[in-house]
Every structure is written in structure tokens, then in C-alpha cells.
Amino acid sequence: MGKTLAEKVWDAHIVRRGEGHEPDLLYIDLHLVHEVTSPQAFEGLRLAGRPVRRPDLTLATEDHNVPTTGLDLPIADPVSRTQVDTLRKNCAEFGIRLHPMGDAEQGIVHVVGPQLGLTQPGTTVVCGDSHTSTHGAFGALAFGIGTSEVEHVLATQTLPLRPFKTMAVNIEGELRPGVTSKDVILAVIAKIGTGGGQGYVLEYRGEAVRKLSMEARMTICNMSIEAGARAGMIAPDETTLAYLQGRPHAPSGADWDAAVEHWRSLHTDPDAEFDAEVTIDADALTPFVTWGTNPGQGLPLGERVPDPARIADEAERAAAEKALSYMGLTAGMPLREVGVDTVFLGSCTNGRIEDLRAAAEVLRGRTVAGDVRMLVVPGSMKVRQEAEAEGLHEVFTAAGAEWRSAGCSMCLGMNPDQLSAGERSASTSNRNFEGRQGKGGRTHLVSPLVAAATAVRGTLSSPEDLD
Numbered sequence: 001m002g003k004t005l006a007e008k009v010w011d012a013h014i015v016r017r018g019e020g021h022e023p024d025l026l027y028i029d030l031h032l033v034h035e036v037t038s039p040q041a042f043e044g045l046r047l048a049g050r051p052v053r054r055p056d057l058t059l060a061t062e063d064h065n066v067p068t069t070g071l072d073l074p075i076a077d078p079v080s081r082t083q084v085d086t087l088r089k090n091c092a093e094f095g096i097r098l099h100p101m102g103d104a105e106q107g108i109v110h111v112v113g114p115q116l117g118l119t120q121p122g123t124t125v126v127c128g129d130s131h132t133s134t135h136g137a138f139g140a141l142a143f144g145i146g147t148s149e150v151e152h153v154l155a156t157q158t159l160p161l162r163p164f165k166t167m168a169v170n171i172e173g174e175l176r177p178g179v180t181s182k183d184v185i186l187a188v189i190a191k192i193g194t195g196g197g198q199g200y201v202l203e204y205r206g207e208a209v210r211k212l213s214m215e216a217r218m219t220i221c222n223m224s225i226e227a228g229a230r231a232g233m234i235a236p237d238e239t240t241l242a243y244l245q246g247r248p249h250a251p252s253g254a255d256w257d258a259a260v261e262h263w264r265s266l267h268t269d270p271d272a273e274f275d276a277e278v279t280i281d282a283d284a285l286t287p288f289v290t291w292g293t294n295p296g297q298g299l300p301l302g303e304r305v306p307d308p309a310r311i312a313d314e315a316e317r318a319a320a321e322k323a324l325s326y327m328g329l330t331a332g333m334p335l336r337e338v339g340v341d342t343v344f345l346g347s348c349t350n351g352r353i354e355d356l357r358a359a360a361e362v363l364r365g366r367t368v369a370g371d372v373r374m375l376v377v378p379g380s381m382k383v384r385q386e387a388e389a390e391g392l393h394e395v396f397t398a399a400g401a402e403w404r405s406a407g408c409s410m411c412l413g414m415n416p417d418q419l420s421a422g423e424r425s426a427s428t429s430n431r432n433f434e435g436r437q438g439k440g441g442r443t444h445l446v447s448p449l450v451a452a453a454t455a456v457r458g459t460l461s462s463p464e465d466l467d
């Protein structure tokens, strides 16, 4: 029987196959590191007197705790400052390349890896961060790990793992204009639920996926974890090759040719079997927004806030009631009438150049509604530089948005960019949990197009709603 893409990558990385109930030991090709989940791992190495086994396969960047303004000032928050200082000390001591705040290559770890050409098809990529699934867009087996596993990878460049199940997520047909890969993944999670992917590696397939750019594919894979999945993958194709060629760490010359030959074999065989399968009709999709406090509580923008009383499943009904009360929403209210205070364009989900271009196109010649604050935060300093070369920053600032430096920013409340209690945002990030963007803050997950249109109208909107 043939193999799925995930199985091919898995099998190619087995250092030692586990017997009976033992896990397999897998080789790790790329280990990404950030300030939040690495301190205890380095401390463990230090206590054991061990070096980092492959510093050359390890890359660190500062992202979660960095402010996005005033980079020349010391970090005001003591916890954030300590995290960042600790990462710097650890990287210096263990010989790991670090892109610190202010560096031209600094940015969110999941934006930096692909942009440097470090994320490649058929590789294993790990990071102490759940959104490592982003890198699966290249046909890599990429997943988040815990801090003790970070220590294991630092010390050995391997990881003991139990095999995952596989799920095909078929996105058939064609997306309508104005419908983005963010809408696709929000619709997938609404369909299968936040636990629907548990234990699986999702492989996104189908005509609509093949037509997506690499950046759009990253948005989809990024949120695999929000469906509970270990990882998300997309088979490499010409789009993948075109994106990679010429990047600083992509192979070149004869190495490129050899790599391409291998990469072309990285697809699910026609006779391979998935453990589960789900199909979404791309033609039927419209812009999607979340109304609740988990990424599965989403609906098309044209719908109304759901009425919990009409939800049959008891647990789901209770969750919806709780979510509506936290979100300050009334059942039956058209989602288009939900007013926001803040719009956040950024994060490892939607902080890449194409996301900024799409939003800038909507904002060009328009202004952000008077009582709305809009933050535009490039996912990396490279994205920022590229945007500035194209004049996008001028479009944003002319519209009344704030143009920031790179970092996780308002995706989560670990740095100064936060919502205050009761404030409501439309956010291009990936999590809408209670307090995610600041204590008491209320988050609606949206695409960059919806974010931009919402900033202009002040209520959840798509570009079609604009004059």
C-alpha cells in the first residue's frame, strides 16, 4: 500500500524504530527557538553539562515579549525583559544564531523560518510553540513541542514520538474573490471542531489548495493546531519551489536540482489511505468571522450571532452561552452590526507581505473609522522593509493606522500591545480565547480583508460592504 505525505516524511526520519509500545526516535532537521519556552531547556543542559548537539540546525528569534514601538528603549516590563535577556545569554553561551530585537531578520519565529528558506519540503521542524504547524505548508512535518522536549532536541537533535493518524482535508472547487485561506481554515475548524483534529496530522488537498500562494497555505497550516491537530501539511509543488528558490538557506546549483528531485516525490500516493477524511466546498465559502471564545465558534459574516437555545448539544449550548456572555453579544444580532474598538493586522497567521498588501488595497484612499484604533504589525522586519519599499506603510498611516515593528504584538498579551477589559477587536490572529489579547478583551478572528474593511466601517465588514 502507498504512503501518505506525512508517513513518507516520518519514515525518512526514523533513527530508531520503537518496539511494541515504544515511541519511534525521529531526527529533527530544524529547531526554532524563542524566548518564552526555552529558558528551562537551556537551564537543563547547563545543569547536565551538555552542549547543544547541532547549533547549526537551531535558530532563535525574539518575538513574544518584544514591544513594537520604542525599540531603542529598554523593555519596560521586568518579566519580558528577563525572558529576552535570558535568551540572549543562552544563545551566546550555547553558540546559537539569534535574531534579536532591532535585527533586520528579527520577527515571529514562524515568519522568519520560511522567509530565510530554512523551512523546506520533507524536513522535520520543531519549536516550543504550537503554531509550528505553519511550516507544514512546505510539506514539512512540523509541530510544537513542550519545554522538556525542547531540551531533548537541543541535546540530541532527536525526539521520541508516537505515530500520528492522518486526515485528508479536501478543499474542493474554487474560492470566490474576497474569500481567503483564513476563511477556509476558520470554516474547517467550525466544521470539525476544536478537538476534531486531535491525534491527527491534517493534509490539506484539493483544487482550491493547489491554487493558493505559499503565504496563504501557511495561514491554513498555522491554524491546524486550533482544530486540535498535531500538524498540518500541504504537498510541495511548483508554487513551493518558486517560493524557495534563491532564498538565503535554500539549496543552490546541483544541490537545488537534487533537492527538487526528492521534493517531487513528496506527495500522498494514489493508493495511500487516510484514517479520516473531510471535504469542504470552496465555492460555497464566504468571509468567516468568529463570534465566540474558541476558533471553532465561527460563522459566515452574513449570519447572525447564534441563539444558544437552538443548539441541541448540551455541552455546546453551555459553551455558547458562556461565550456570548463573555463577548457581550446578544443572540440574533447580525454579525455585521458588531462594532469594534481595535483592529489588529499581524501575527504568524496573517502578518506576511501578501496579508499587508491585501489590507492596504482595501485601505487605499479610505480612512479608519474615528473611534477605531488599528495596529499594523509586520510578522518580521523583512516584511516591514518590503512593505515600506512598496509604500504600504504610507497607505496604512494615511488611513490612520499605526505602523509598527515586528513581533507577536496583540496576538497575545505578553507585550505592551493589549486590549483593555471590555474592548473588542477584529484580529487576523489565530486565537480568541478569553483574555488572549489582554484581560477582559474580546476577540473576533478575521481575514486581513475583513480586518481592513472593519477598520473603515467600525463594525465587522467585508470589502464588499464599502462604498
Ligand SMILES: CC(C)[C@H](C(=O)O)[C@@H](O)C(=O)O
Binding pocket: 036, 037, 064, 128, 129, 130, 131, 144, 412
Ligand atoms: C507562548 C507560546 C508557548 C504559545 C504557543 O505555543 O502557541 C504562543 O505562541 C501562542 O500562540 O499561544
Ligand code: SF4
Binding pocket: 063, 064, 108, 109, 110, 129, 131, 347, 348, 349, 407, 408, 411, 412, 429, 430
Ligand atoms: S504571533 Fe501569536 S500565534 Fe504566532 S507565535 Fe506569536 S503568539 Fe503564537
